[in-house]
Amino acid sequence: xxxxxxxxxxxxxxxxxxxIPFDVAHKPDAAAMCIARTSNALRLSGxxxxxxxxxxxxxDDVQRRALAECRLIxxxxxxxxxxxxxxxxxxxxxxxxxxxxxxxxIQAIRSGMALQEAAExxxxxxxxxxxxxxxxxxxxxxxxxxxxxxxGTGMRASLLIHLPMLTILKQMGNVGQIVAKVGxxxxxxxxxxxxxxxxxxxxxxxxxxxxxxxxLISAVTAVGHQLTDMELALREKSLQNGRNALEDSxxxxxxxxxxxxxxxQNEFFKHWSGVRLGAAMGMLPVKLATLDxxxxxxxxxxxxxLMESTVTGRALDEKRAECIRAMLKD
Amino acid sequence: xxxxxxxxxxxxxxxxxxxxEELTTRHLCGDCMAKMNMNIASGNIKSLLSSILSAITGxxxxxEKQPEVVCPRCRTTLSQFTKTGHLGCPxxxxxxxxQLQPMLLQIHGRVQHAGRKPLATEDAQRSRYxxxxxxxxxxxxxxxxxxxxxxxxxxxxxxxxAKEAEA
Numbered sequence: 001x002x003x004x005x006x007x008x009x010x011x012x013x014x015x016x017x018x019x020i021p022f023d024v025a026h027k028p029d030a031a032a033m034c035i036a037r038t039s040n041a042l043r044l045s046g047x048x049x050x051x052x053x054x055x056x057x058x059x060d061d062v063q064r065r066a067l068a069e070c071r072l073i074x075x076x077x078x079x080x081x082x083x084x085x086x087x088x089x090x091x092x093x094x095x096x097x098x099x100x101x102x103x104x105x106i107q108a109i110r111s112g113m114a115l116q117e118a119a120e121x122x123x124x125x126x127x128x129x130x131x132x133x134x135x136x137x138x139x140x141x142x143x144x145x146x147x148x149x150x151x152g153t154g155m156r157a158s159l160l161i162h163l164p165m166l167t168i169l170k171q172m173g174n175v176g177q178i179v180a181k182v183g184x185x186x187x188x189x190x191x192x193x194x195x196x197x198x199x200x201x202x203x204x205x206x207x208x209x210x211x212x213x214x215x216l217i218s219a220v221t222a223v224g225h226q227l228t229d230m231e232l233a234l235r236e237k238s239l240q241n242g243r244n245a246l247e248d249s250x251x252x253x254x255x256x257x258x259x260x261x262x263x264x265q266n267e268f269f270k271h272w273s274g275v276r277l278g279a280a281m282g283m284l285p286v287k288l289a290t291l292d293x294x295x296x297x298x299x300x301x302x303x304x305x306l307m308e309s310t311v312t313g314r315a316l317d318e319k320r321a322e323c324i325r326a327m328l329k330d
Numbered sequence: 331x332x333x334x335x336x337x338x339x340x341x342x343x344x345x346x347x348x349x350x351e352e353l354t355t356r357h358l359c360g361d362c363m364a365k366m367n368m369n370i371a372s373g374n375i376k377s378l379l380s381s382i383l384s385a386i387t388g389x390x391x392x393x394e395k396q397p398e399v400v401c402p403r404c405r406t407t408l409s410q411f412t413k414t415g416h417l418g419c420p421x422x423x424x425x426x427x428x429q430l431q432p433m434l435l436q437i438h439g440r441v442q443h444a445g446r447k448p449l450a451t452e453d454a455q456r457s458r459y460x461x462x463x464x465x466x467x468x469x470x471x472x473x474x475x476x477x478x479x480x481x482x483x484x485x486x487x488x489x490x491x492a493k494e495a496e497a
Contacts, residue, residue, distance in 0.1 A: 126446070146416050211440070211445070
């Protein structure tokens, strides 16, 4: 279900095998063992329907990056394609990444505000696998992970959240403080350093040890609701105080998105944010789901996959504009 | 009171953290407190880990003069871990226990896991409890010279042990 503020919910669990070193990047035998063991465990668990084993080495670079752009695999999984693989169930938004920072990263993505559902999908998979294999686990420290920042539950629960008004009105500093107070963190999703292209942010738990998964999910969900209320209140207020200025910027973005013939990635993010804000406020006749899908489909590798070519520059920007126009017409 | 991090400046901040059910208090100077906050805010986990770890192992002595701790299983050294922020294998947690404990406390505020457990562990746990129960019952049966019951329990225990060996 589309949500005016929260685009998607993601939960991932880090798991490791007790008898294999964490970093298998230069250990092909250990990496292969990890993949074989996990694939077998999934098959034996009877939960394997809809899953496909993809070894990154068998895919071309465009395909790999396209999967990462759709967040079905992490960017870190691309670091060492020779050893990395993923068991992917695209229809269910479920992936088991292998040989990333940890041996296993079980991940579930759901659209809108649905952390609980995403977590339950991960737990079902975790239980199914742990009946077949033993994960590195310690009574005191919980699940043992390659980096101590993930030790304990090994869980990271995150919301992809669109906060244009909070950003425009320079409230993100305050937001950062509120979020940090409850042990969470917020950062821009796209772009380098402190910029957050598209006014898109990820809110997630920072702490993984000493709290139950349920406590962490509740904390992230509560902050998600709080940020939603703050953003909605500002949207309402700016309609009352400066309707014309807000409408003008939204309709300008809408015009450019509908008619442009060439659009770079950064420019796309800027207008996309305006259009999504307008759509969420009921000003523009476009579905939020279309805009959320567009966010993935007009990124570089997804466009290149569509064009079956590795072109960049102007040709790619023209294809992007063409895709945007086509999606907005449907 | 001196800052527990740098052990140089006067501590002017008190950081309270929960360890299991107990409240533990740490005293930090302004510089160290600011450093921690900055690292957390900028998401710079690696430098945060390094700064915590070097504080724990002692800033005053150069690293090479200290005896190197090595994980007996994967041969990862403590200084490798300090540099990369990554452990070599699950056994490193035990090898570097002394250094990791305060670091985990610093990162998470607690050092006792409270979440899910692997199912296999739960099953093994249950089977251990069951074996302990049966052993106690068998001892009681022997004490009252009920050898028939004792023999039956002994067979049950054998069966459980065999099942565990299979798993």
